[in-house]
Amino acid sequence: MTEHTVKAFDEDITRLRGIIAEMGGLAEVAIQDAMQALVSADEDLARQVVERDVKLDKLESEVDELAVRVIALRAPMADDLREVIAALKIGGVVERIGDYAKNIAKRVGRIEGRKRFEPLTLIPAMAEVAAEMVHDVLTAYAARDPVLAREVIQRDDKVDAFYDSIFRNLVSHMVENPATISSAAQLLFIARNLERIGDHATNVAEMVHYAATGTYPPEERDHDA
Amino acid sequence: MLVAGTDFWIAIAVVAIWIGSIFLFTPPPPSAPAQVEGMQLTRDGMRELIEHSGMPLLLLDGSRIVIANVEAREVLGRHILGQDARVAFRHPAAVDLLGRDKGGSVTVQGLTGPRSTWQMTRQPIDGRYWLVELINRTTEADISRAHTDFVANASHELRTPLASIIGYVETLAEEGENVDPDMAAKFHDTVLKEARRLQNLVNDLMSLSRVEAEKHDQPRDKLDLGALTERAARDGAGPQRLDRLVLHRPEEPITVRGDSDQLEQVVRNLVDNALKYGDPEAPVEVSLAHGERDMAVLEVRDRGEGIAPEHLPHLTRRFYRTDPGRSRAAGGTGLGLAIVKHIVERHRGRLDIASKRGQGTIVTIRMPMVGEEVEGES
Numbered sequence: 001m002t003e004h005t006v007k008a009f010d011e012d013i014t015r016l017r018g019i020i021a022e023m024g025g026l027a028e029v030a031i032q033d034a035m036q037a038l039v040s041a042d043e044d045l046a047r048q049v050v051e052r053d054v055k056l057d058k059l060e061s062e063v064d065e066l067a068v069r070v071i072a073l074r075a076p077m078a079d080d081l082r083e084v085i086a087a088l089k090i091g092g093v094v095e096r097i098g099d100y101a102k103n104i105a106k107r108v109g110r111i112e113g114r115k116r117f118e119p120l121t122l123i124p125a126m127a128e129v130a131a132e133m134v135h136d137v138l139t140a141y142a143a144r145d146p147v148l149a150r151e152v153i154q155r156d157d158k159v160d161a162f163y164d165s166i167f168r169n170l171v172s173h174m175v176e177n178p179a180t181i182s183s184a185a186q187l188l189f190i191a192r193n194l195e196r197i198g199d200h201a202t203n204v205a206e207m208v209h210y211a212a213t214g215t216y217p218p219e220e221r222d223h224d225a
Numbered sequence: 226m227l228v229a230g231t232d233f234w235i236a237i238a239v240v241a242i243w244i245g246s247i248f249l250f251t252p253p254p255p256s257a258p259a260q261v262e263g264m265q266l267t268r269d270g271m272r273e274l275i276e277h278s279g280m281p282l283l284l285l286d287g288s289r290i291v292i293a294n295v296e297a298r299e300v301l302g303r304h305i306l307g308q309d310a311r312v313a314f315r316h317p318a319a320v321d322l323l324g325r326d327k328g329g330s331v332t333v334q335g336l337t338g339p340r341s342t343w344q345m346t347r348q349p350i351d352g353r354y355w356l357v358e359l360i361n362r363t364t365e366a367d368i369s370r371a372h373t374d375f376v377a378n379a380s381h382e383l384r385t386p387l388a389s390i391i392g393y394v395e396t397l398a399e400e401g402e403n404v405d406p407d408m409a410a411k412f413h414d415t416v417l418k419e420a421r422r423l424q425n426l427v428n429d430l431m432s433l434s435r436v437e438a439e440k441h442d443q444p445r446d447k448l449d450l451g452a453l454t455e456r457a458a459r460d461g462a463g464p465q466r467l468d469r470l471v472l473h474r475p476e477e478p479i480t481v482r483g484d485s486d487q488l489e490q491v492v493r494n495l496v497d498n499a500l501k502y503g504d505p506e507a508p509v510e511v512s513l514a515h516g517e518r519d520m521a522v523l524e525v526r527d528r529g530e531g532i533a534p535e536h537l538p539h540l541t542r543r544f545y546r547t548d549p550g551r552s553r554a555a556g557g558t559g560l561g562l563a564i565v566k567h568i569v570e571r572h573r574g575r576l577d578i579a580s581k582r583g584q585g586t587i588v589t590i591r592m593p594m595v596g597e598e599v600e601g602e603s
């Protein structure tokens with residue numbers, strides 16, 4: 001590439017990374033606010049989470065546009081190309097994480113009699129682990145740190161364990177209190193959404209690893225507790 | 226005519242040269258030197274100026290980070306240099322501030338850790354550059370939260386042993402001789418046990434509040450974690466339980482920056498927990514290793530019945546107990562792991578607890594090691 005192209009490419013990549021980081025920040029806050037809304041039954045806050053998701057969608061299309069333009073105009077090679085492809089994929093995944101948070105926020109109004117729900121104390125703890133995964137994977141992306149990315153991948157087991165425990169808990173709750181089945185089912189969906197957020201954070205971590213090293217991380221999830 | 230003509234041309238030439246010399250000498254003067262000085266201060270001068278200012282400062286060229294001083298690199302990581310400012314500040318409030326035409330100030334949550342609070346200020350310089358200043362407000366937010374937590378929890382925890390001490394002593398005082406000696410001995414025993422518990426609780430609360438007070442003040446002393454672990458693990462086990470302790474540590478020293486009293490307390494608490502709640506027949510393994518990314522990895526493993534997954538996330542909360550009766554019977558105050566967590570956080574470490582029902586629990590602490598002084602510019 002000529003010097004001019006290199007400089008222009010560098011500027012485009014910097015902007016692309018900036019937009020991804022901005023999306024990440026929005027997704028993180030969406031998870032936190034959705035949980036806050038759920039715990040304190042704050043429907044206004046829940047509505048704000050839903051409204052703010054529009055911004056995330058807009059940024060995603062900005063990422064798409066910019067990435068496609070960079071590939072078309074600058075024809076990047078090797079690790080530059082990996083960087084653009086990773087940004088394109090990560091943008092899509094972060095947008096999905098935002099969608100899950102929005103989905104949680106939408107269910108806040110549909111839960112009745114929240115005082116009696118034991119799982120309501122477990123879900124925020126699960127959300128904390130999932131949100132931390134999202135936070136750390138974005139930091140790993142910003143720092144191009146494959147080791148931190150691998151650490152995030154290992155933490156997905158914790159989220160899965162939480163999901164199993166919440167699932168069992170809610171099912172037995174439904175059996176004992178048939179009157180609350182619909183609310184319990186909402187919580188089940190919320191736990192499911194959080195579990196998906198953990199999976200998506202894992203996906204992002206794999207792409208961060210790919211962008212930084214060119215390989216996908218080895219499967220080491222079970223024997224390293 | 227010819228002579229006069231020559232004089233005329235000479236006169237013209239002299240005048241022309243004189244006028245020319247005015248043009249030759251005038252351009253350089255006043256404005257130029259000042260401009261050169263101004264140019265120099267922009268980058269290098271600026272870098273020097275803010276490098277050791279004591280608080281995180283960054284200089285942005287448009288939206289790109291061009292200078293980050295030593296505090297900013299420590300707080301946000303070295304990788305932010307040359308990046309879009311949103312990579313360092315992705316919180317929506319910060320992104321909003323970065324997008325404004327004018328400067329301003331916002332409060333940003335979770336910039337460095339889940340519970341951190343920073344005041345971020347951005348002001349324009351020379352039209353093209355922006356100065357970003359960060360002030361840590363975490364301590365202020367923490368103090369008010371910690372205060373309410375403490376009053377709520379501690380009063381409950383202190384009241385329980387006090388109530389039973391008062392109850393038994395009242396009975397002994399009122400009934401006096403009517404209580405048979407065996408029963409009286411039992412009562413005295415209970416009173417003593419409850420008083421001891423109260424004493425332990427007060428001690429633990431004191432160390433917890435001490436750790437919290439120093440939370441944002443990073444320890445500077447270098448020490449060998451290997452020797453410390455060995456000493457503290459033996460101490461935590463005590464002579465009666467020493468045979469159940471198995472210790473693995475590398476030959477070479479594992480150097481970390483830390484507060485030796487506090488780190489000893491971490492090891493003692495973990496070893497004591499493992500011995501107390503693990504299988505009384507099985508050994509407790511304490512191992513220290515040089516892990517990935519130059520982290521010191523300390524593991525304490527027991528072979529007890531394990532902890533149910535739903536309890537795991539709450540273990541480091543103050544006064545959280547998986548089985549209140551059993552913990553109290555074993556003399557636990559419910560603060561041991563909370564103290565461990567705070568100390569580890571102060572040392573910029575990470576605490577992980579993994580457990581399988583029926584197999585036991587592994588507590589892992591990762592702490593950054595000190596290398597052979599690899600500080601310097603990147």
